[in-house]
Amino acid sequence: MIHSLAVAIVVLTGALALFGVAGTVMGRAPGRVDVLAVGAVEALLVLQAVLGAARVFGGVRLAETQTFMIYLLVSVAVLPLGLQFARAEPTRWGGTVIAVASVATGVAVLRLLSLWGQTVG
Numbered sequence: 426m427i428h429s430l431a432v433a434i435v436v437l438t439g440a441l442a443l444f445g446v447a448g449t450v451m452g453r454a455p456g457r458v459d460v461l462a463v464g465a466v467e468a469l470l471v472l473q474a475v476l477g478a479a480r481v482f483g484g485v486r487l488a489e490t491q492t493f494m495i496y497l498l499v500s501v502a503v504l505p506l507g508l509q510f511a512r513a514e515p516t517r518w519g520g521t522v523i524a525v526a527s528v529a530t531g532v533a534v535l536r537l538l539s540l541w542g543q544t545v546g
Contacts, residue, residue, distance in 0.1 A: 426477045426541045431534055434473060437466050438531035445511075445527060448520030455511045455519035463508045463523065467501070470530070474501050477537070488543040496540065500533040 441462055448455065474497045487493050507526025511519035 426473065426480065426537065428538070430469065430473055430476075431538050434466065434469050434534050435531050437469065438527045438534070441466055442524040442527035442531070445520040445522070445524030449517055449524070452517045453520070454515035454517060455508070455523060459511070459520070459523060460508065463504050466527075466530075467504050470501050470504065470534075473534075473537075474498075477541070487540060489540055493537065493540045496533050496537050500530055500537060503530045503533065 444462060445459070448459065477497050478494065481487065481490060481493065503526050507522055507529075511522040511526075
């Protein structure tokens with residue numbers, strides 16, 4: 426994993442969560458801007474997942490490889506699912522759904538950083 430990329434993703438998921446809460450406070454349903462914001466963060470998550478998986482399959486030994494791979498999958502899957510739920514019934518609360526998905530993704534990335542730090546010899 427690239428540490429600076431992971432830190433950037435954590436910061437961006439935090440900003441996306443604030444953006445989602447702001448949308449809820451303003452009373453607007455998720456729209457095109459929300460889709461683009463989630464898409465931008467998701468692109469970075471996919472890049473991180475590809476790089477992380479390539480390094481694991483390339484020989485990096487982790488103390489908890491299976492857990493790491495599961496968190497990689499979760500980090501990529503949560504935001505699109507949250508966006509789908511947010512847009513399924515477009516109400517003002519869609520922004521809150523995006524915010525919760527963003528926070529969950531940020532926590533998953535922090536856990537990935539923790540697991541990556543536990544490399545074995």
